Amino acid sequence: MNSLEDSLIQKIEKTTKSGKPKGSLRLGLGDDAALWAPRLGYEIVLTCDWFLEGTHFLRNTRPDSVGWKCLARALSDVAAMGGAPKCFLLSLALPRSYTGRWLGQFLAGLRRASRRFDCQLVGGDTTRRDRILINVMVLGEVRAGEALLRSGAKAGDLIFVSGRLGEAECGWSSLLRGRNASLRNSRSVRKHLYPDPRLALGQWLAKNRIAASMMDLSDGLSSDLPRLCAASGVGALIDSGKIPSAKPAESRHLTAANRLALALNGGDDYELLFTVRPGEARRVPPRFQGIPLTCIGEVTRKRLVQVVQANGQKKSLIPGGWDPFRG
């Protein structure tokens, strides 16, 4: 006597449930809401993210990548606070014909990410729709007082980024042009399809009180750095020569100038942008768990966000990253 919606929910439960609620989870899937028992001395980190067919991915994107990425990108916001993810809600709207094989592969990717990042599916909402619509809400935890905010930067702080910027968008352009199998499995294509939110790095920076402010790079450095500066009431001066871009081997189809443009404007990297007081800078290692950490400039009192170009001249950094309302 079950409706199709009920059987869809059962399929999701079956593929993702890991037995009895564990840890602080009191009640998971199947009731009106989930129940979570918070830990003493911790604060809760709450965030959500759209992931929409036609806007954030295409109908022919590998379904297991859609499943992985919808969770991974929401987790990047938890990483940006220095938090540890705990559980998530999945809101899913699908065409009826996608409730079979597509859904199975989607859930497989989602389950891989859920296990990898130790974040349990505890609820959500499903409905039918002609396009695939996804919204993921994540609950994480951070020790009270340790969360790293966008608003913590001060003039004189050094500005760091993790990883190489523009890689994910470079991977996306490789996918679009590449019929070459080796290219399709390149590092940048993997980063585009299966991003790896910098959870361990974010937690390490927060716990050891190394960073003063932090955010994740989801829309591109040129869009996100001005946001951090605005939240802190400061400016920034970064050096174009220091910005870590995609390796030439990963981006043979790009000129050096295009590689820099991608590093400034490319979205979807899910790296961390953080500032460090000058006295703490020696505590930042050149790599953290294999991920390069690069100082790209410093925070200024003057509320301008500028780049020093190769010719030594300063130029305003124009937001050229992802903006859904542009164009």
Place this chain on the structure above:
Amino acid sequence: MNSLEDSLIQKIEKTTKSGKPKGSLRLGLGDDAALWAPRLGYEIVLTCDWFLEGTHFLRNTRPDSVGWKCLARALSDVAAMGGAPKCFLLSLALPRSYTGRWLGQFLAGLRRASRRFDCQLVGGDTTRRDRILINVMVLGEVRAGEALLRSGAKAGDLIFVSGRLGEAECGWSSLLRGRNASLRNSRSVRKHLYPDPRLALGQWLAKNRIAASMMDLSDGLSSDLPRLCAASGVGALIDSGKIPSAKPAESRHLTAANRLALALNGGDDYELLFTVRPGEARRVPPRFQGIPLTCIGEVTRKRLVQVVQANGQKKSLIPGGWDPFRG
């Protein structure tokens, strides 16, 4: 230097922000995530709900009703656990032309609901889309161990519903046919446009340990009662003559039989369905804060969900409520 997305977020902040974070809220809008400090001895209630143009509302639905209802219906799930709402995340996708007047009216309705139900906007995500897409995630609190689950019903429990069932759908049909101004302001039309989640009732039933199981009626009794029975591993026998339907004055266009069908199958009522051990039934008043509480039948060991009809015969209750994947 702000993108349109940033100014949209600022507009949302400006219209809904109520000053500094208050109570347990440590950090609200404007960072990567919100921060919430949980209270000792409480569990967190988590739920989310789609509210999509074309599926749940129409483009010409009053925008302030869309704003009110997207929050109110998510809060109904918190009410169904016996919880108190605390804060919510809003995910909003809009056509560019809707970021002006429509958005203003939408936010006004949302703010009214946010104040009325004491639930603060603390974050979310915005993007552009050709259709209006909304997802609301609510965080609530309930004293540890007091939450009322769907799975708590036992054979012999009496089954109660709050309010009058089918009213919201009756209001919707009035709106569709009515050019009559008095009809457009009728009680059932208001219930359709501005539903009132039964938060106080749910909290009272949980706190005083009166109910044994509970859920909210969002898809219609004939769809939702079987869900409660399945979660509890029981059946139910309800009396068609006892089901409180819309008042005839509110539904002049319906026959008595159609009124009963609406009471069984109409969605969007956001009333509470709960069961009470026989020994506790005398503690249920006939009305709670003006809302009728009606006993409509009892929980059975036999795992069938049946209705006693006017002629005394039993009939299986066929789910005829809202199912997005049907048809």
